[in-house]
Amino acid sequence: MTPMLKTVADATPAADAAPVQIRIRGVEKTFAVGSQKIVALQDIDLDIRKGEFVCLLGPSGCGKSTLLNAVAGFQPPTKGTVAVDGRTITEPGPDRGMVFQEYALFPWMTVAQNVAFGLEIKGMSKADIAARVEWLLQKLHLQDFRNRFPKDLSGGMRQRVAIARVLALDSPILLMDEPFGALDALTRRTLQDELLRIWEEVGKTILFVTHSIEESIYLADRIVVMTYRPGTIKRDVVVDMPRPRDGSAPEFNRLKRELSQMVMEEQQRFSQDEIRSVTAD
Amino acid sequence: MSQANPRFSPAALLRGALVPVLAVVLWQILSTSGLINPVVLPSPVAVVERWWAYLLPTEPYDPAQSSWILWALSGEMLFDAWSSLYRVVLGFAVGAGLALPLGLAMGGNPRIYALFDPLMQVLRPIPPIAYIPLAILWFGLGNPPAVFLIAIGAFFPVLMNTIAGVRHVDGIYLRAARNLGAGKLTMFLRVILPAATPYILAGARIGIGTAFIVVIVSEMIAVNSGLGFRILEAREFMWSDKIIAGMFTIGLLGLAIDIGMNRLNNHLLRWHRGLEN
Numbered sequence: 001m002t003p004m005l006k007t008v009a010d011a012t013p014a015a016d017a018a019p020v021q022i023r024i025r026g027v028e029k030t031f032a033v034g035s036q037k038i039v040a041l042q043d044i045d046l047d048i049r050k051g052e053f054v055c056l057l058g059p060s061g062c063g064k065s066t067l068l069n070a071v072a073g074f075q076p077p078t079k080g081t082v083a084v085d086g087r088t089i090t091e092p093g094p095d096r097g098m099v100f101q102e103y104a105l106f107p108w109m110t111v112a113q114n115v116a117f118g119l120e121i122k123g124m125s126k127a128d129i130a131a132r133v134e135w136l137l138q139k140l141h142l143q144d145f146r147n148r149f150p151k152d153l154s155g156g157m158r159q160r161v162a163i164a165r166v167l168a169l170d171s172p173i174l175l176m177d178e179p180f181g182a183l184d185a186l187t188r189r190t191l192q193d194e195l196l197r198i199w200e201e202v203g204k205t206i207l208f209v210t211h212s213i214e215e216s217i218y219l220a221d222r223i224v225v226m227t228y229r230p231g232t233i234k235r236d237v238v239v240d241m242p243r244p245r246d247g248s249a250p251e252f253n254r255l256k257r258e259l260s261q262m263v264m265e266e267q268q269r270f271s272q273d274e275i276r277s278v279t280a281d
Numbered sequence: 282m283s284q285a286n287p288r289f290s291p292a293a294l295l296r297g298a299l300v301p302v303l304a305v306v307l308w309q310i311l312s313t314s315g316l317i318n319p320v321v322l323p324s325p326v327a328v329v330e331r332w333w334a335y336l337l338p339t340e341p342y343d344p345a346q347s348s349w350i351l352w353a354l355s356g357e358m359l360f361d362a363w364s365s366l367y368r369v370v371l372g373f374a375v376g377a378g379l380a381l382p383l384g385l386a387m388g389g390n391p392r393i394y395a396l397f398d399p400l401m402q403v404l405r406p407i408p409p410i411a412y413i414p415l416a417i418l419w420f421g422l423g424n425p426p427a428v429f430l431i432a433i434g435a436f437f438p439v440l441m442n443t444i445a446g447v448r449h450v451d452g453i454y455l456r457a458a459r460n461l462g463a464g465k466l467t468m469f470l471r472v473i474l475p476a477a478t479p480y481i482l483a484g485a486r487i488g489i490g491t492a493f494i495v496v497i498v499s500e501m502i503a504v505n506s507g508l509g510f511r512i513l514e515a516r517e518f519m520w521s522d523k524i525i526a527g528m529f530t531i532g533l534l535g536l537a538i539d540i541g542m543n544r545l546n547n548h549l550l551r552w553h554r555g556l557e558n
Contacts, residue, residue: 074460098457100456102453108476108553121461151554
């Protein structure tokens with residue numbers, strides 16, 4: 001269909017490729033909504049290598065967040081397995097730090113307390129916690145906000161705190177569920193750049209859910225496009241462009257056009273479904 | 282920031298005072314006209330005089346007996362107000378102190394909820410005042426039955442709100458905390474409990490309001506001190522001016538309790554979205 005797109009299947013992995021860190025095999029997830037059975041995910045096979053930045057892209061209802069939640073351990077799949085470093089996931093854990101779109105900061109804790117919370121659970125000493133929190137606040141430019149409560153912060157600042165909170169755990173994997181979806185375009189770009197800077201510095205594996213095509217091209221090593229109900233993998237596209245990526249470059253735009261076409265096909269099926277469900281009522 | 286608070290501008294104060302002043306003037310005119318028996322409705326001047334006398338110490342100051350401050354505080358009203366406040370605080374502490382752990386357990390654990398909910402549903406609609414005969418039978422007269430009644434009045438609002446608060450904790454906080462590795466105890470103490478505090482404090486406010494109603498009633502029946510006792514005693518002597526003076530004092534104490542609760546609320550919920558200042 002689009003021969004210029006490099007998919008993972010085409011690309012022969014280099015001999016020095018990093019080992020697979022997240023292995024998803026035959027994952028299926030069904031929900032019962034009333035008397036209806038909804039297949040949110042079907043036949044998902046996906047390998048994510050250590051240090052890779054992978055975006056899950058698709059319209060609403062394509063199951064990308066469901067897949068992320070299965071990796072996080074919040075919602076175990078109906079069928080199939082998710083394994084991290086060879087260990088099958090059964091529950092959430094601090095080895096897979098999650099950043100939520102709604103920030104999910106604890107509003108009764110200050111910025112510094114939010115960042116320290118995971119470390120306190122780990123049982124780290126007070127002095128170590130203080131040092132690590134300080135380092136993270138510096139890294140995310142939050143030093144001046146350490147004693148503020150989340151309600152007094154802008155959306156962008158809140159998301160910085162949420163990122164600092166999961167970075168504190170030093171987990172090898174970061175799961176991000178449309179983390180910048182609620183932010184304005186400029187704040188979004190700033191945070192994307194900071195995320196890339198941090199990723200390059202600390203070398204985490206990132207699984208990032210988004211419905212923004214541009215965001216996925218700007219950030220990812222690989223973009224996994226998903227279909228709408230049942231949620232399957234439509235295409236697995238390698239983004240082979242040096243960073244920082246230029247949104248006006250011809251290569252960027254060609255990829256954007258091709259991905260748009262794929263996503264819009266799914267979006268149309270989503271819209272038709274929505275219209276059907278309304279007229280059925 | 283405080284220079285232009287519109288609530289306290291001279292014009293606003295004047296507007297706020299207009300209706301109360303008119304009401305007092307009308308009251309004074311009615312009582313001086315001689316149309317109404319002063320025992321039925323004493324004049325506002327008489328009430329204020331009586332209130333002042335009620336506030337002031339009864340004995341003349343004697344340096345040999347006590348310090349000046351103790352003497353100044355020895356008036357009947359302050360003693361009554363203190364007695365009532367003491368009962369409210371003690372009764373509330375007992376009632377809320379029992380309701381909070383039970384509410385947390387019931388809200389957090391469906392099995393405990395299923396065990397206790399039927400009993401609570403049966404007991405909850407019984408007004409605390411209906412416990413008066415039983416309270417006197419069990420505890421006799423004095424502080425114990427009063428504290429018992431007040432505790433019952435405070436118990437149910439705190440219990441119901443604590444249950445609701447625990448149940449309404451936003452799932453996103455639980456997910457975030459589990460993701461950060463929180464175990465059961467940490468989850469309960471550092472996530473569920475603080476997340477439920479807005480509900481719990483709302484319950485505490487209703488509870489202390491009920492406790493204040495119950496303290497006045499129980500003082501009219503079971504005790505020989507306190508503001509509730511004093512206004513009933515005044516009726517025996519047909520001192521209507523003292524009854525009204527006592528009622529004003531009850532109102533002032535209620536206001537003070539409410540302001541205190543409000544302050545506590547604002548401090549404990551300083552992180553909460555709804556409270557911007």
